[in-house]
Amino acid sequence: MAKFTDYNLRPEIYTALDEIRFTTPTKVQERLIPVVMQGRSVVGQSQTGSGKTHTFLIPIFQKFDPTAQKVQSVITTPSRELAQQIYAAAKQLGTGFPADQQPRIGLYVGGTDKVRQMHQLESTQPQIVIGTPGRIKDLYTAGGLDIHTASALVVDEADMTMDLGFLPEVDAIAGAMPEDLQMLVFSATIPQKLQPFLKKYLTNPVVEEIPTETVIAPTITNLLVGTKGMKKDDLVYELLTMGNPYMALVFTNTKERARELTKSLRNRGLKVAEIHGGIQPRERKRTMQQIQHLDYQYVVATDLAARGIDIPGVSLIINDGIPTELEFFVHRVGRTGRNGMEGTAITIYNPDEEERVQAVENMGVTFEPMTYSHGELKPGYDRRRRKQRSKSTVKLDPTMIGLVKKKKKNVKPGYKRQIKSAIARDAKYKKRVEERQSLRAARKAKKKANDK
Template identity: 80%
Template sequence: MAKFTDYHLRDEIYRALDDIHFNEPTPVQARLIPVVMQGRSVVGQSQTGSGKTHTFLLPIFQHLDLEKEQVQAVITTPSRELAQQIYQAAKQIADHFAEGEQPRIGLYVGGTDKNRQVQQLKSSQPQIVIGTPGRIKDLYETGSLNIHTARTLVVDEADMTLDMGFLNEVDAIAGAMPEDLQMLVFSATIPQKLEPFLKKYLNNPVIEEIPAETVISPTIQNVLMDTKGKAKDELIFNLLTMGNPYMALVFTNTKERARELARQLKERGLKVAEIHGGIQPRERRRTMQKIQHLDYQYVVATDLAARGIDIPGVSLVINDGIPNDLEFFVHRVGRTGRNGASGLAITLYTPDEDAKVTEVENLGVKFEPMTLSKGELKPVADRRRRTQRTKSTKKLDPTMIGMVKKKKKNVKPGYKHRIKSEIEKDARYKKRVEDRQQQRSKRKANKTK
């Protein structure tokens, strides 16, 4: 079994890992960190929660030349929230370096003060750049951000970058860098439209596909529920209130549906957070902060807005219908049942979605058909006993089939207590980091007096 000590990292990095209780590398870390440390380019196919952030951050910090005041690594990610998460992870490592030697990290995303960033870059360049493709490209093209000195480019969530139309910006960023660039691409899937970009910049890369059975918890119960003509809003409200979920996450296919469903639930008295493309960036950041602090018990979200965002303590996921892209089904369900806790995922469908249900089942998902009766979930006969099963002619990606296969496992009770304990532990850690930062600020202030 691999250990972090096998990688001969800086002492500061080991202290950072100890501080967040990272004792053993995840499968994606064990496979790729040694390769990245060698300077090889990599394509890593893995899901949210697999530990890929530290897969690229640890080698980047290990290879930093602290004496060079120039950009040495650039990390792009398609959403502001994902960029913020990576920035916080990077800051946590940087905080363990000695005062005056801490690596400089720049966060550059849309919706922030560009002029202020330009002024700051005139005085000093960051050694690690993290941000969204559009803002990084803008700062480079105006001559403010000198990314041409970077030796490493990380493209995180590459398929999502493609879906959101940011691949041209990433292409421009990569084109500004040296020919011997080390590129690290991480993606849940490798769409065909992404392949020309990969061939353009990657020369004989190491390609690793991490099976999702190492990511998706085997403790998730997948329930399938026929709406039977009932109003979805009422059914979802009843499902959300039939028990007392620690955190419930409802996924919709469009931002319009998310907005309408959230409005209906709020009118029924639930305190609901919304995460979708119709929410302004500043408001989305505030909402995410409130969710992280457990100010909301119910969250309504779209796939692209919420993908990759770490929402702690999700014990219930409800799918407001089958997603058009089956990949999103895997992402949705994988939000619950983490860290060995049990999780419940309920997928609503209408008769006209029967073919989509069959496609999900062909991926290896085993649904338990149920209905809601008198506030309780009760088993019902499989839909295939009552209707003619629709055969799907869609060719399924074999990698996706592996994404959802998992072993049966007995689910132990007490998951709410375990979730609460994990979140409290995380809160204590964040408080320690905040206290240390305040102490450092006081010491620096005293030195300047």
């Protein structure tokens, strides 16, 4: 089995990877990191959550030159949320570098202050650019962002980029870069309509279709439990106290949720350690030491803030929902079941998280469905066994289906109104996307007509 230590990376990268306990590369990382570090352009087809982010970030940081005060790499992704996730991962990798050599990373997405960004770019250029195609293109064409100096371009989630109509912007960005540009294209699927773009910019790229596989140790019992109308705080408390774990770690996606859940559990009489980015460094260090000394039986933590926790004997992991960065799921679960010891991982999900549960399963993770009832966990049913049926001719997204199919008895007042509002918002969003695509198509047709 490959290790990150096989790649002869710079020490700064190993320092950062050690902090988040990344030691074994995923399949896509194992296959493509050595190729990318050779300077080859690649097309990687792999599911979301398979580890693509670090597949391109690690080589980018490997060839990063702290002395070159210019844009060296550009990463585009079709949504603000994805851009934020990549930005967070990049900032974390940068922590391994000395303070005076850490890369300047610029995050540029729609909905932020463009005028302020232009003003900042007048004095300082970022060395690594991350953002949505529209905003990056706007800043370049306005003369603010010098992407023409970059030697590498990453197009993340290329199929979604095309579906949302952003390919012309990516085309313009790529066209502004050097001819010897190294392009890294990652996508869950490679649709036929994407081929002309790939042929235009990639000459003899390495094309890899990665079957997504993740391995959870056989010593881990991996359970999936739906809230079924229970409040998450209540369910977490019941799961923590139904047995007597040697050490239990509860992972949350945000520091705000970590604070909220910790307060709830403490109010119920549990002695809980709280670890997240909002804790002052001195207090956090002291808490970490107490955890190492087993002064706490229960710990609530966020993913990156929990990087110092590596305690033999952790017997229970609870995921307070699916992690935002899917590849962290395996790292969370892997905190238990170590050294041949048995462990249990329980993932809690709401009805509107069906799509994210499916995304984790697409990574190769297998859950045992369970139901919590009267103080114990009982075998549940496979969520996928029911065929989706609807009287409406309108096709809903999986998130909408999850909302509609939730039990309708014993629900809070106004729940039906929430469903209708959610469906209306979803329809409005789709309509905006369609209108934007139609306008772009019309502008493109007009431009072609004027060029003749």
